[in-house]
Amino acid sequence: xxxxxxxxxxxxxxxxxxxxxxxxxxxxxxxxxxxxxxxxxxxxxxxxxxxxxxxxxxxxxxxxxxxxxxxxxxxxxxxxxxxxxxxxxxxxxxxxxxxxxxxxxxxxxxxxxxxxxxxxxxxxxxxxxxxxxxxxxxxxxxxxxxxxxxxxxxxxxxxxxxxxxxxxxxxxxxxxxxxxxxxxxxxxxxxxxxxxxxxxxxxxxxxxxxxxxxxxxxxxxxxxxxxxxxxxxxxxxxxxxxxxxxxxxxxxxxxxxxxxxxxxxxxxxxxxxxxxxxxxxxxxxxxxxxxxxxxxxxxxxxxxxxxxxxxxxxxxxxxxxxxxxxxxxxxxxxxxxxxxxxxxxxxxxxxxxxxxxxxxxxxx
Numbered sequence: 048x049x050x051x052x053x054x055x056x057x058x059x060x061x062x063x064x065x066x067x068x069x070x071x072x073x074x075x076x077x078x079x080x081x082x083x084x085x086x087x088x089x090x091x092x093x094x095x096x097x098x099x100x101x102x103x104x105x106x107x108x109x110x111x112x113x114x115x116x117x118x119x120x121x122x123x124x125x126x127x128x129x130x131x132x133x134x135x136x137x138x139x140x141x142x143x144x145x146x147x148x149x150x151x152x153x154x155x156x157x158x159x160x161x162x163x164x165x166x167x168x169x170x171x172x173x174x175x176x177x178x179x180x181x182x183x184x185x186x187x188x189x190x191x192x193x194x195x196x197x198x199x200x201x202x203x204x205x206x207x208x209x210x211x212x213x214x215x216x217x218x219x220x221x222x223x224x225x226x227x228x229x230x231x232x233x234x235x236x237x238x239x240x241x242x243x244x245x246x247x248x249x250x251x252x253x254x255x256x257x258x259x260x261x262x263x264x265x266x267x268x269x270x271x272x273x274x275x276x277x278x279x280x281x282x283x284x285x286x287x288x289x290x291x292x293x294x295x296x297x298x299x300x301x302x303x304x305x306x307x308x309x310x311x312x313x314x315x316x317x318x319x320x321x322x323x324x325x326x327x328x329x330x331x332x333x334x335x336x337x338x339x340x341x342x343x344x345x346x347x348x349x350x351x352x353x354x355x356x357x358x359x360x361x362x363x364x365x366x367x368x369x370x371x372x373x374x375x376x377x378x379x380x381x382x383x384x385x386x387x388x389x390x391x392x393x394x395x396x397x398x399x400x401x402x403x404x405x406x407x408x409x410x411x
Contacts, residue, residue, distance in 0.1 A: 053078045087334060090138045091366040092129040093350035098167070098341065098360015105146035105208045114147065119154050119228070121146050122211065125338075127364050133216075136364040137336035139386045140315075141213040144362075147172055147199055148206045155198040155229030160215040161266070161312045162197070164189040165340055165382045166274075167210055167360050171203035173238055176270050180237045181244075183209065186274025186342060188302055188382075190311055192266035196229065202238065210340045210362065212384045214314040244270040248305050255306060267304035267311040277302075281321040281380075296326035296375075309388075316387040322346065322375035330372040330401035337385035339363040344379035348372070357381075370401035 052069035055061035068075060081088070105123060114121045124134040125142040136142035141160070147153060155175070164174065170184035174191065175198050181189050191197040201207060218224050241249075247256050248269040277300065284298035302317040303309065310316045322328070322344075330349065339348065341361040347354045348363055349372040355363070357379070365371055373379070390396035 050074065087368040089366055089368065090130070091127050091336070091364065093353070093355075093366060093369055094125075094127050094129070094136075094364045095348075095355045095357075096125055096362045098358060098362070101144045101360060101362070102208065105144050106206065109146050109148045109206055114151050114153055119156060121153075125362060125364065135216045136338055136362075137216070137366050139214065139217040139220075139336045139389070140338055140364075140384065141211075141215040142338045142362055142364065143211040143213075144208055145199075145211050146206065146208045147201045149201055149204045151201050153199040155196050156227060157194050157196045157229075158226040159193050159223055160213045160218045161193040161314055162191040162211060162213045163312070163315065163317065163384065164191070165210045165212070165317075165342075165384075167208070167340060167342060169205070169207040171205065172199055172201045172207045172209075174199050175237060176244075178237070179243045179270065180239045181242045181271040182238070183207070184274065186277060188272040188277075188311075188317060190267060190270045192264075192270075192312065194225070198229065210382075212315065212338055214312070214386070217314060217386065217389065242271055244268055245273075249273075252305075265313045267302075267306075267309075269305050269311075272302050272311075277319050281319060285321065285323070296323040297321065297328065312388070313392075314386060314389050316385045318383045318385075320373075320379075320381045320383065322373055322379040322381075324375055324377050326373075326375045328373045330370045331398055332368050332370050332401050333385075333387075333398040334367050334396055335386045335390040336367055337365045337383050337387075339365060340382040340384075342380040342382055344375065344377045346373060346375040346377070346379045349374065372401075 050069045050072045051074060053065040053075060055065065108121055108123065112121055123144045125136040126134045127136050166183050166185050166187045168185050172183045174181045174183060174189050176191050177195050183189055280300045281298045285295060299318055299320040302311050304311060341357045341359055343359055346357050348357055350365065351370050387396060
Protein backbone atom coordinates (compact mmCIF):
# COMPACT_ATOMS: atom_id res chain seq x y z
CA UNK A 48 0.00 0.00 0.00
CA UNK A 49 1.37 3.38 -0.98
CA UNK A 50 2.16 5.91 1.74
CA UNK A 51 -0.67 8.39 2.16
CA UNK A 52 -0.13 11.67 0.34
CA UNK A 53 -1.50 14.87 1.81
CA UNK A 54 -2.62 17.84 -0.27
CA UNK A 55 -2.60 21.63 0.09
CA UNK A 56 -4.49 22.94 -2.97
CA UNK A 57 -3.93 26.58 -2.05
CA UNK A 58 -0.18 26.15 -1.61
CA UNK A 59 1.59 24.46 -4.55
CA UNK A 60 4.97 24.46 -2.78
CA UNK A 61 3.49 22.66 0.24
CA UNK A 62 1.72 20.18 -2.03
CA UNK A 63 5.03 19.42 -3.71
CA UNK A 64 6.59 18.85 -0.28
CA UNK A 65 3.80 16.43 0.60
CA UNK A 66 4.34 14.57 -2.69
CA UNK A 67 8.07 14.24 -2.00
CA UNK A 68 7.39 13.04 1.54
CA UNK A 69 4.98 10.35 0.31
CA UNK A 70 7.44 9.22 -2.36
CA UNK A 71 10.02 8.65 0.39
CA UNK A 72 7.51 6.97 2.73
CA UNK A 73 7.31 9.84 5.17
CA UNK A 74 4.29 11.56 6.69
CA UNK A 75 3.94 15.03 8.24
CA UNK A 76 2.96 14.70 11.88
CA UNK A 77 1.18 18.06 11.79
CA UNK A 78 -1.38 16.55 9.42
CA UNK A 79 -1.93 13.37 11.42
CA UNK A 80 -4.79 12.96 13.88
CA UNK A 81 -5.84 10.20 16.25
CA UNK A 82 -2.37 8.99 17.22
CA UNK A 83 -2.54 10.36 20.75
CA UNK A 84 -6.01 9.95 22.21
CA UNK A 85 -7.41 11.11 25.58
CA UNK A 86 -8.32 7.50 26.40
CA UNK A 87 -7.22 4.18 24.85
CA UNK A 88 -8.44 3.50 21.33
CA UNK A 89 -10.48 0.31 21.17
CA UNK A 90 -9.12 -2.05 18.51
CA UNK A 91 -11.71 -4.66 19.43
CA UNK A 92 -15.22 -4.73 20.82
CA UNK A 93 -16.58 -6.97 23.60
CA UNK A 94 -17.95 -10.31 22.51
CA UNK A 95 -19.52 -13.40 24.10
CA UNK A 96 -19.38 -16.98 22.84
CA UNK A 97 -22.11 -19.29 24.16
CA UNK A 98 -20.91 -22.36 26.05
CA UNK A 99 -23.81 -24.45 24.78
CA UNK A 100 -22.88 -23.69 21.16
CA UNK A 101 -19.17 -24.28 21.80
CA UNK A 102 -19.92 -27.72 23.26
CA UNK A 103 -22.14 -28.68 20.32
CA UNK A 104 -19.70 -27.46 17.66
CA UNK A 105 -16.77 -29.11 19.42
CA UNK A 106 -18.61 -32.42 19.44
CA UNK A 107 -19.41 -32.08 15.72
CA UNK A 108 -15.77 -31.34 14.98
CA UNK A 109 -14.84 -34.42 17.01
CA UNK A 110 -17.05 -36.57 14.78
CA UNK A 111 -15.91 -35.06 11.48
CA UNK A 112 -12.28 -33.96 11.88
CA UNK A 113 -9.50 -36.36 12.95
CA UNK A 114 -7.16 -34.74 15.43
CA UNK A 115 -4.27 -34.80 12.95
CA UNK A 116 -6.20 -33.39 9.99
CA UNK A 117 -4.29 -30.30 8.88
CA UNK A 118 -2.39 -30.11 12.16
CA UNK A 119 -2.04 -31.77 15.52
CA UNK A 120 -4.82 -30.08 17.49
CA UNK A 121 -8.61 -29.97 17.13
CA UNK A 122 -9.23 -26.41 18.23
CA UNK A 123 -12.04 -23.90 17.70
CA UNK A 124 -10.40 -20.48 17.85
CA UNK A 125 -12.37 -17.52 19.15
CA UNK A 126 -12.45 -14.96 16.33
CA UNK A 127 -13.66 -11.59 17.55
CA UNK A 128 -15.66 -10.19 14.59
CA UNK A 129 -14.23 -6.71 15.19
CA UNK A 130 -10.68 -7.87 14.39
CA UNK A 131 -11.08 -8.22 10.63
CA UNK A 132 -11.13 -12.00 10.42
CA UNK A 133 -8.07 -12.64 12.60
CA UNK A 134 -8.46 -15.76 14.79
CA UNK A 135 -7.96 -13.71 17.95
CA UNK A 136 -10.27 -12.92 20.85
CA UNK A 137 -8.53 -9.62 21.64
CA UNK A 138 -5.51 -7.85 20.10
CA UNK A 139 -3.21 -9.56 22.64
CA UNK A 140 -4.96 -12.81 23.61
CA UNK A 141 -5.88 -15.99 21.75
CA UNK A 142 -8.81 -17.94 23.16
CA UNK A 143 -10.09 -21.32 22.03
CA UNK A 144 -11.92 -24.51 22.87
CA UNK A 145 -9.91 -27.70 22.36
CA UNK A 146 -11.69 -31.04 21.92
CA UNK A 147 -10.13 -34.48 22.41
CA UNK A 148 -12.04 -37.70 21.84
CA UNK A 149 -11.70 -41.07 23.57
CA UNK A 150 -8.34 -42.81 23.03
CA UNK A 151 -7.06 -39.81 21.06
CA UNK A 152 -3.67 -38.15 21.36
CA UNK A 153 -2.63 -34.62 20.44
CA UNK A 154 1.10 -35.14 19.83
CA UNK A 155 3.94 -33.14 21.29
CA UNK A 156 4.98 -29.75 20.03
CA UNK A 157 6.33 -26.52 21.49
CA UNK A 158 6.11 -22.82 20.68
CA UNK A 159 7.24 -19.51 22.09
CA UNK A 160 3.70 -18.24 22.78
CA UNK A 161 2.78 -19.33 26.31
CA UNK A 162 -0.44 -21.28 26.82
CA UNK A 163 -2.74 -22.34 29.61
CA UNK A 164 -5.73 -24.65 29.92
CA UNK A 165 -8.73 -24.14 32.17
CA UNK A 166 -11.04 -27.16 32.38
CA UNK A 167 -14.69 -26.15 32.31
CA UNK A 168 -16.15 -29.65 32.70
CA UNK A 169 -15.19 -33.32 32.66
CA UNK A 170 -11.95 -35.07 33.48
CA UNK A 171 -9.62 -37.81 32.30
CA UNK A 172 -7.29 -36.09 29.82
CA UNK A 173 -3.60 -35.86 30.66
CA UNK A 174 -1.31 -33.06 29.53
CA UNK A 175 2.42 -33.81 29.51
CA UNK A 176 4.66 -30.75 29.91
CA UNK A 177 8.29 -31.63 29.25
CA UNK A 178 7.27 -35.19 30.10
CA UNK A 179 5.57 -34.35 33.41
CA UNK A 180 2.00 -35.79 33.43
CA UNK A 181 -0.69 -33.37 34.61
CA UNK A 182 -4.18 -34.71 35.21
CA UNK A 183 -6.99 -32.47 33.92
CA UNK A 184 -10.33 -32.18 35.73
CA UNK A 185 -13.06 -29.54 36.02
CA UNK A 186 -11.79 -26.32 37.56
CA UNK A 187 -8.10 -27.17 37.12
CA UNK A 188 -5.64 -24.68 35.67
CA UNK A 189 -2.83 -26.25 33.62
CA UNK A 190 0.20 -24.26 32.44
CA UNK A 191 2.25 -24.91 29.32
CA UNK A 192 4.88 -22.17 29.51
CA UNK A 193 6.75 -20.73 26.55
CA UNK A 194 8.90 -23.24 24.64
CA UNK A 195 7.93 -26.25 26.74
CA UNK A 196 7.07 -29.54 25.03
CA UNK A 197 3.42 -30.37 25.60
CA UNK A 198 1.01 -33.05 24.44
CA UNK A 199 -2.49 -34.21 25.42
CA UNK A 200 -3.89 -37.71 25.57
CA UNK A 201 -7.25 -39.13 26.52
CA UNK A 202 -7.01 -42.74 27.76
CA UNK A 203 -10.69 -42.79 28.72
CA UNK A 204 -13.91 -43.62 26.93
CA UNK A 205 -15.52 -40.17 26.91
CA UNK A 206 -14.55 -37.00 25.02
CA UNK A 207 -13.35 -33.89 26.79
CA UNK A 208 -13.06 -30.19 25.93
CA UNK A 209 -11.37 -27.31 27.70
CA UNK A 210 -10.60 -23.60 27.36
CA UNK A 211 -7.21 -22.59 25.93
CA UNK A 212 -5.65 -19.14 26.27
CA UNK A 213 -2.38 -18.03 24.65
CA UNK A 214 -0.44 -14.78 24.32
CA UNK A 215 -0.03 -15.57 20.60
CA UNK A 216 -1.23 -12.20 19.19
CA UNK A 217 1.18 -10.36 21.49
CA UNK A 218 4.13 -12.59 20.64
CA UNK A 219 3.28 -12.34 16.94
CA UNK A 220 3.18 -8.54 17.16
CA UNK A 221 6.66 -8.66 18.70
CA UNK A 222 7.94 -10.82 15.84
CA UNK A 223 8.92 -13.63 18.22
CA UNK A 224 6.82 -16.67 17.22
CA UNK A 225 8.75 -19.95 16.93
CA UNK A 226 7.20 -23.43 16.61
CA UNK A 227 8.58 -26.97 16.57
CA UNK A 228 6.88 -30.33 16.26
CA UNK A 229 7.88 -33.27 18.42
CA UNK A 230 10.41 -35.64 16.92
CA UNK A 231 8.53 -38.79 17.85
CA UNK A 232 5.20 -39.65 16.20
CA UNK A 233 2.39 -39.58 18.73
CA UNK A 234 2.78 -39.16 22.48
CA UNK A 235 3.67 -41.50 25.29
CA UNK A 236 0.53 -42.21 27.30
CA UNK A 237 1.94 -41.44 30.71
CA UNK A 238 -0.12 -40.98 33.86
CA UNK A 239 0.88 -40.58 37.49
CA UNK A 240 -0.94 -40.06 40.80
CA UNK A 241 0.81 -36.70 41.15
CA UNK A 242 2.95 -34.70 38.75
CA UNK A 243 6.55 -33.87 39.58
CA UNK A 244 5.73 -30.14 39.66
CA UNK A 245 2.92 -30.74 42.18
CA UNK A 246 5.06 -33.04 44.32
CA UNK A 247 7.76 -30.41 44.55
CA UNK A 248 5.82 -27.13 44.65
CA UNK A 249 2.21 -28.02 45.49
CA UNK A 250 2.59 -28.61 49.21
CA UNK A 251 0.52 -25.59 50.15
CA UNK A 252 0.98 -21.92 51.02
CA UNK A 253 4.45 -21.17 52.31
CA UNK A 254 5.70 -24.73 51.86
CA UNK A 255 8.64 -25.10 49.47
CA UNK A 256 11.24 -27.85 49.04
CA UNK A 257 14.37 -27.36 51.11
CA UNK A 258 16.74 -29.46 49.00
CA UNK A 259 18.27 -26.54 47.15
CA UNK A 260 17.07 -23.34 45.50
CA UNK A 261 14.45 -23.40 42.80
CA UNK A 262 15.85 -22.89 39.31
CA UNK A 263 15.19 -19.37 38.03
CA UNK A 264 12.41 -19.27 35.47
CA UNK A 265 10.11 -16.69 33.95
CA UNK A 266 7.08 -18.82 34.77
CA UNK A 267 5.68 -20.72 37.73
CA UNK A 268 7.34 -24.12 38.33
CA UNK A 269 3.96 -25.40 39.56
CA UNK A 270 2.15 -26.48 36.40
CA UNK A 271 -1.21 -27.68 37.79
CA UNK A 272 -3.47 -25.71 40.11
CA UNK A 273 -6.24 -28.14 41.16
CA UNK A 274 -9.78 -26.95 41.63
CA UNK A 275 -9.99 -28.30 45.19
CA UNK A 276 -7.34 -25.81 46.34
CA UNK A 277 -8.91 -22.90 44.44
CA UNK A 278 -12.38 -23.68 45.75
CA UNK A 279 -11.05 -23.95 49.31
CA UNK A 280 -9.30 -20.56 49.04
CA UNK A 281 -12.43 -18.81 47.71
CA UNK A 282 -14.65 -20.37 50.38
CA UNK A 283 -12.16 -19.44 53.09
CA UNK A 284 -12.06 -15.80 52.03
CA UNK A 285 -15.86 -15.55 52.09
CA UNK A 286 -16.04 -17.33 55.46
CA UNK A 287 -13.41 -15.11 57.08
CA UNK A 288 -14.89 -13.43 60.16
CA UNK A 289 -13.93 -9.94 59.00
CA UNK A 290 -15.30 -10.47 55.51
CA UNK A 291 -18.48 -12.05 56.82
CA UNK A 292 -19.04 -9.20 59.27
CA UNK A 293 -18.55 -6.69 56.46
CA UNK A 294 -21.11 -8.50 54.33
CA UNK A 295 -18.61 -9.50 51.65
CA UNK A 296 -20.30 -10.87 48.54
CA UNK A 297 -17.24 -11.36 46.35
CA UNK A 298 -13.98 -13.25 46.73
CA UNK A 299 -11.16 -13.59 44.28
CA UNK A 300 -7.72 -15.21 44.18
CA UNK A 301 -4.76 -14.81 41.86
CA UNK A 302 -2.87 -17.87 40.67
CA UNK A 303 0.77 -17.26 41.56
CA UNK A 304 4.27 -18.70 41.33
CA UNK A 305 4.66 -20.37 44.76
CA UNK A 306 8.36 -19.48 44.91
CA UNK A 307 8.01 -15.70 44.57
CA UNK A 308 4.32 -14.71 44.43
CA UNK A 309 4.55 -13.39 40.89
CA UNK A 310 2.08 -14.16 38.13
CA UNK A 311 2.16 -17.68 36.73
CA UNK A 312 3.32 -16.34 33.34
CA UNK A 313 5.24 -13.16 32.49
CA UNK A 314 2.56 -12.22 29.95
CA UNK A 315 -0.67 -13.57 31.49
CA UNK A 316 -2.43 -13.11 34.83
CA UNK A 317 -4.91 -15.77 35.96
CA UNK A 318 -7.59 -15.17 38.58
CA UNK A 319 -10.68 -16.90 39.93
CA UNK A 320 -13.69 -14.88 41.11
CA UNK A 321 -16.72 -15.96 43.12
CA UNK A 322 -19.79 -13.74 43.38
CA UNK A 323 -22.63 -14.57 45.77
CA UNK A 324 -26.28 -14.39 44.64
CA UNK A 325 -27.68 -10.89 44.28
CA UNK A 326 -24.28 -9.21 44.20
CA UNK A 327 -23.58 -6.48 41.63
CA UNK A 328 -20.01 -5.24 41.31
CA UNK A 329 -18.99 -1.63 40.67
CA UNK A 330 -18.22 -0.94 37.01
CA UNK A 331 -14.49 -0.61 36.33
CA UNK A 332 -12.29 0.17 33.34
CA UNK A 333 -8.78 -1.27 33.01
CA UNK A 334 -6.03 -1.01 30.45
CA UNK A 335 -5.20 -4.34 28.85
CA UNK A 336 -7.35 -7.16 27.50
CA UNK A 337 -8.91 -10.09 29.33
CA UNK A 338 -10.87 -13.24 28.62
CA UNK A 339 -13.54 -14.50 31.01
CA UNK A 340 -14.60 -18.16 31.25
CA UNK A 341 -17.80 -18.91 33.15
CA UNK A 342 -17.21 -22.02 35.25
CA UNK A 343 -20.27 -22.37 37.47
CA UNK A 344 -23.45 -20.43 38.15
CA UNK A 345 -25.45 -17.86 36.20
CA UNK A 346 -25.64 -14.10 36.08
CA UNK A 347 -24.67 -11.31 33.73
CA UNK A 348 -21.66 -9.30 32.63
CA UNK A 349 -22.22 -5.66 31.68
CA UNK A 350 -19.75 -4.41 29.06
CA UNK A 351 -19.85 -0.72 28.18
CA UNK A 352 -23.45 -0.59 29.37
CA UNK A 353 -24.63 -3.65 27.39
CA UNK A 354 -25.61 -6.65 29.50
CA UNK A 355 -24.95 -10.25 28.45
CA UNK A 356 -26.34 -13.16 30.39
CA UNK A 357 -23.72 -15.66 31.52
CA UNK A 358 -24.01 -19.44 31.88
CA UNK A 359 -21.45 -22.23 32.41
CA UNK A 360 -19.07 -22.59 29.48
CA UNK A 361 -19.58 -19.06 28.14
CA UNK A 362 -16.41 -17.25 27.02
CA UNK A 363 -16.23 -13.45 26.95
CA UNK A 364 -13.68 -11.09 25.39
CA UNK A 365 -13.09 -7.85 27.30
CA UNK A 366 -10.94 -5.37 25.32
CA UNK A 367 -8.86 -2.66 26.92
CA UNK A 368 -10.68 0.20 28.69
CA UNK A 369 -14.05 -1.53 28.48
CA UNK A 370 -16.39 -0.79 31.36
CA UNK A 371 -17.07 -4.09 33.17
CA UNK A 372 -19.53 -5.05 35.92
CA UNK A 373 -20.84 -8.44 37.05
CA UNK A 374 -24.24 -9.47 38.39
CA UNK A 375 -24.73 -12.84 40.11
CA UNK A 376 -28.09 -14.59 40.00
CA UNK A 377 -26.68 -17.59 41.87
CA UNK A 378 -23.17 -18.40 43.13
CA UNK A 379 -21.09 -17.41 40.11
CA UNK A 380 -17.52 -18.63 39.58
CA UNK A 381 -15.54 -16.94 36.79
CA UNK A 382 -12.00 -17.65 35.60
CA UNK A 383 -10.18 -14.70 34.03
CA UNK A 384 -6.92 -14.41 32.12
CA UNK A 385 -5.46 -11.03 31.20
CA UNK A 386 -2.32 -9.37 29.86
CA UNK A 387 -1.98 -7.29 33.05
CA UNK A 388 1.63 -8.40 33.80
CA UNK A 389 2.75 -6.84 30.50
CA UNK A 390 0.94 -3.57 31.21
CA UNK A 391 2.40 -3.43 34.71
CA UNK A 392 5.94 -4.19 33.52
CA UNK A 393 5.67 -1.28 31.10
CA UNK A 394 4.07 1.01 33.71
CA UNK A 395 0.97 1.26 31.52
CA UNK A 396 -1.57 -0.44 33.78
CA UNK A 397 -4.39 1.82 34.90
CA UNK A 398 -7.90 1.30 36.24
CA UNK A 399 -10.72 3.56 37.31
CA UNK A 400 -14.36 3.45 38.27
CA UNK A 401 -16.58 3.74 35.21
CA UNK A 402 -18.94 6.67 35.08
CA UNK A 403 -21.84 4.61 33.74
CA UNK A 404 -23.84 2.58 36.31
CA UNK A 405 -24.38 -1.12 35.48
CA UNK A 406 -27.23 -1.84 33.09
CA UNK A 407 -29.41 -4.66 34.45
CA UNK A 408 -31.47 -5.61 31.40
CA UNK A 409 -30.21 -8.78 29.77
CA UNK A 410 -29.58 -9.32 26.09
CA UNK A 411 -30.24 -12.64 24.36
